[in-house]
Amino acid sequence: MGSFIFKRIGVMALTALCLTFIVFYLTNLYPNLEKLAKTQGNMRMTDKQVVSWLGNRGYSQNVFKKYGEWLGVVPSLQTTTEDGTVLSRCSRAGMAPADIPGYCGIMQANWGYSTVFKEEVWNIVTKRLGLTSWLMLAVLCVMVPMALIVGILAGMKEGSRTDRTLSTFSIATTATPEYVSGVIFIILFASSKGGLSPLLSDWGLLSSKTLFKGSATSAMADITFANFTLPVMALALYGMGYIARMTRASMAEVMTAQYIRTARLKGVSFKNVVLKHALRNALIAPFTVIILQIPWLLTGVVIVETLFNYKGFGWALVQAAQNNDIELLLGISVIAVVVVLVTQLISDIGYVFLNPRIRVS
Amino acid sequence: MEPLSSFEIFGHILYQLLPVWIGLIAIFVISIATKSKTGLYGKLFDSPIGMIGFGLVTFWVLTALFGDMIMTHDPLQQISGMKNKLPGTPTKGAEADDFQWYLLGGDNLARDVFSRVVAGSRIVLKIAPLATLFAFMVGITLGLPAGYYGGKRDTLLSFLANLILAFPVILLFYLLVTPEIVKTGLPKYMAAVLFLFPIIFLVVLWQSRFYTQPQKRNLFVALTVLIGGWIYLGIAWNADPIGIISMQANILIVFVAVVFVNSPTVFRIIRGLTMDIKTRDYVAAAQTRGEGPWYIMLWEILPNARGPLIVDFCLRIGYTTILLGTLGFFGLGLESESPDWGSTINAGRRLLAIYSHPALPPALSLMSLVLGLNLLADGLREQSLRD
Numbered sequence: 203m204g205s206f207i208f209k210r211i212g213v214m215a216l217t218a219l220c221l222t223f224i225v226f227y228l229t230n231l232y233p234n235l236e237k238l239a240k241t242q243g244n245m246r247m248t249d250k251q252v253v254s255w256l257g258n259r260g261y262s263q264n265v266f267k268k269y270g271e272w273l274g275v276v277p278s279l280q281t282t283t284e285d286g287t288v289l290s291r292c293s294r295a296g297m298a299p300a301d302i303p304g305y306c307g308i309m310q311a312n313w314g315y316s317t318v319f320k321e322e323v324w325n326i327v328t329k330r331l332g333l334t335s336w337l338m339l340a341v342l343c344v345m346v347p348m349a350l351i352v353g354i355l356a357g358m359k360e361g362s363r364t365d366r367t368l369s370t371f372s373i374a375t376t377a378t379p380e381y382v383s384g385v386i387f388i389i390l391f392a393s394s395k396g397g398l399s400p401l402l403s404d405w406g407l408l409s410s411k412t413l414f415k416g417s418a419t420s421a422m423a424d425i426t427f428a429n430f431t432l433p434v435m436a437l438a439l440y441g442m443g444y445i446a447r448m449t450r451a452s453m454a455e456v457m458t459a460q461y462i463r464t465a466r467l468k469g470v471s472f473k474n475v476v477l478k479h480a481l482r483n484a485l486i487a488p489f490t491v492i493i494l495q496i497p498w499l500l501t502g503v504v505i506v507e508t509l510f511n512y513k514g515f516g517w518a519l520v521q522a523a524q525n526n527d528i529e530l531l532l533g534i535s536v537i538a539v540v541v542v543l544v545t546q547l548i549s550d551i552g553y554v555f556l557n558p559r560i561r562v563s
Numbered sequence: 564m565e566p567l568s569s570f571e572i573f574g575h576i577l578y579q580l581l582p583v584w585i586g587l588i589a590i591f592v593i594s595i596a597t598k599s600k601t602g603l604y605g606k607l608f609d610s611p612i613g614m615i616g617f618g619l620v621t622f623w624v625l626t627a628l629f630g631d632m633i634m635t636h637d638p639l640q641q642i643s644g645m646k647n648k649l650p651g652t653p654t655k656g657a658e659a660d661d662f663q664w665y666l667l668g669g670d671n672l673a674r675d676v677f678s679r680v681v682a683g684s685r686i687v688l689k690i691a692p693l694a695t696l697f698a699f700m701v702g703i704t705l706g707l708p709a710g711y712y713g714g715k716r717d718t719l720l721s722f723l724a725n726l727i728l729a730f731p732v733i734l735l736f737y738l739l740v741t742p743e744i745v746k747t748g749l750p751k752y753m754a755a756v757l758f759l760f761p762i763i764f765l766v767v768l769w770q771s772r773f774y775t776q777p778q779k780r781n782l783f784v785a786l787t788v789l790i791g792g793w794i795y796l797g798i799a800w801n802a803d804p805i806g807i808i809s810m811q812a813n814i815l816i817v818f819v820a821v822v823f824v825n826s827p828t829v830f831r832i833i834r835g836l837t838m839d840i841k842t843r844d845y846v847a848a849a850q851t852r853g854e855g856p857w858y859i860m861l862w863e864i865l866p867n868a869r870g871p872l873i874v875d876f877c878l879r880i881g882y883t884t885i886l887l888g889t890l891g892f893f894g895l896g897l898e899s900e901s902p903d904w905g906s907t908i909n910a911g912r913r914l915l916a917i918y919s920h921p922a923l924p925p926a927l928s929l930m931s932l933v934l935g936l937n938l939l940a941d942g943l944r945e946q947s948l949r950d
Contacts, residue, residue: 393917
């Protein structure tokens with residue numbers, strides 16, 4: 203087991219290095235740098251000025267050296283301009299030239315400086331990640347129980363009417379991406395002109411203008427039922443169908459096993475067979491799926507946060523990408539990649555622990 | 564002229580879609596009449612779920628085909644005075660032979676929502692199945708040897724596939740589809756590599772089967788290289804010597820991005836299936852006969868993996884449709900006036916709480932198409948498992 207985890211972590215580190223290098227390479231392509239120079243320096247820079255602007259700040263170096271600087275294993279280039287100011291990616295406004303560190307990269311816990319938010323990338327990433335983790339937590343709390351219940355009920359008696367109805371429902375949810383369900387939810391529940399809200403307020407059942415809020419901006423400070431329900435539902439609905447289908451398949455398989463038949467023949471009630479005998483074995487496969495669903499939620503989070511204007515991690519990704527904020531985009535990709543790899547590792551290890559039939563040599 | 568009532572709007576839409584209904588009925592009648600002779604396709608009409616799915620998909624395919632007859636206005640034309648007008652509003656300044664109403668209202672640039680949804684179905688159905696097919700070609704060509712040989716080749720290819728899969732899709736899109744990256748020509752080189760795979764696949768297919776009959780092989784390979792190369796030059800390099808085949812630059816980029824995102828998953832599926840099937844007796848028999856490895860992969864293993872592959876193909880077209888919508892939703896790739904569903908939802912979402920009619924029809928259309936594909940896949944899976 204120990205060597206298995208060790209090997210997996212090795213592969214993970216290699217993957218993380220490759221991935222961050224790809225992101226680094228793509229964000230550091232010349233047109234991106236040119237745009238950066240023009241937005242940071244002066245929109246009307248000539249090509250020559252752009253080249254010298256980039257050269258002074260170490261952007262024109264070899265991409266491997268720049269990547270090393272970003273990682274913190276190679277000292278960052280420092281250039282002294284004619285008027286005596288020292289330019290380096292490590293320096294910040296108001297820093298004395300003598301204080302500028304030689305190495306500043308991920309290893310030194312220096313994630314760079316965001317050009318859009320005018321803030322340290324690390325601060326932005328942690329703040330936005332905090333906001334998004336509330337969203338993720340709420341989604342998981344809604345999605346997982348709902349999916350498991352639907353899956354177990356459907357898989358309990360394969361081919362029954364309940365099974366057909368619930369299976370069709372889960373297929374329908376997998377056909378509803380977040381931007382579709384979000385739009386439908388806003389129209390149904392959060393529009394003052396259409397949907398359910400005008401109807402309810404006519405009947406005097408509603409004190410506010412709409413049932414739910416179509417924007418989750420206020421949820422950043424204070425999460426309420428009204429401002430958080432729609433984004434959570436939009437995310438949970440799309441992810442739910444897949445888990446439910448996996449649970450159903452696993453449950454249906456377990457229900458045909460010999461030991462279930464034996465238990466039934468011994469006279470154990472159907473309820474007890476399901477709850478005590480089948481459930482434990484049926485939940486092994488869905489566990490992996492649920493864990494692997496977390497990186498998948500990341501994409502959904504970007505859509506939902508954009509649609510509902512919730513300024514979390516996904517929103518920051520869109521801002522960084524649209525405004526060519528290279529350091530922030532890199533920081534965000536590191537987090538995203540780490541989330542993906544760690545969830546993969548957890549799902550593998552968890553699977554081995556839960557399933558005694560699998561032994562890793 | 565009076566605005567239409569909801570009932571009249573519904574009637575007019577049904578009437579506009581008349582060619583689709585006729586086609587749908589014809590296809591269903593013929594298919595059900597001949598269902599005992601058409602194998603898996605015919606069995607689809609035994610399951611209600613499969614039939615509903617097939618119906619939904621056929622509806623959208625026919626809508627895209629007959630689009631010109633169905634559209635009431637030009638999807639890009641802006642008519643002044645029709646901005647954000649409600650469904651059923653009479654068209655301002657319509658001539659006697661023009662269509663008299665905006666059936667589903669006008670969007671924020673005063674264009675007809677109904678016609679844009681119909682035009683959008685064309686874009687989606689043009690890109691999604693083709694991109695999925697290309698992803699399958701890439702996945703098959705790389706997945707078969709990875710699963711069959713195993714070893715170092717497999718480790719390397721799997722590592723690369725996992726590398727792409729570990730990227731959050733949206734980050735990848737933002738990295739590949741932005742104008743700055745397009746300027747470097749990177750998507751074009753990726754297209755040049757990815758689009759080679761179908762040609763390689765076909766050439767290997769003919770070579771492995773007909774290498775004992777050089778005449779036949781030469782004919783097939785020559786035809787593949789000629790026709791494939793012609794299409795390849797036109798699509799990937801926009802250098803068709805005759806100038807018939809070309810692809811708009813921004814559609815090409817979207818296409819490449821979607822193929823790139825999909826192929827690692829297909830690769831993993833094919834690799835898994837190959838590893839399973841290669842232990843079967845008929846593979847051992849072929850090996851004993853002295854067949855070459857590529858013959859075994861392409862003519863023994865691949866046909867026997869077709870069941871799960873067809874099902875996954877349907878599901879994947881649906882997923883590709885969702886991905887295209889995501890791209891449109893973030894305004895990536897396609898130009899902003901494009902009537903594809905994702906871009907239309909993106910344009911409509913800003914005024915969602917006040918004017919809901921521009922965003923709802925494309926959202927429901929996208930959902931119904933993907934639902935149809937998923938149900939179709941489910942029906943196919945059910946029927947193929949039955950025997």
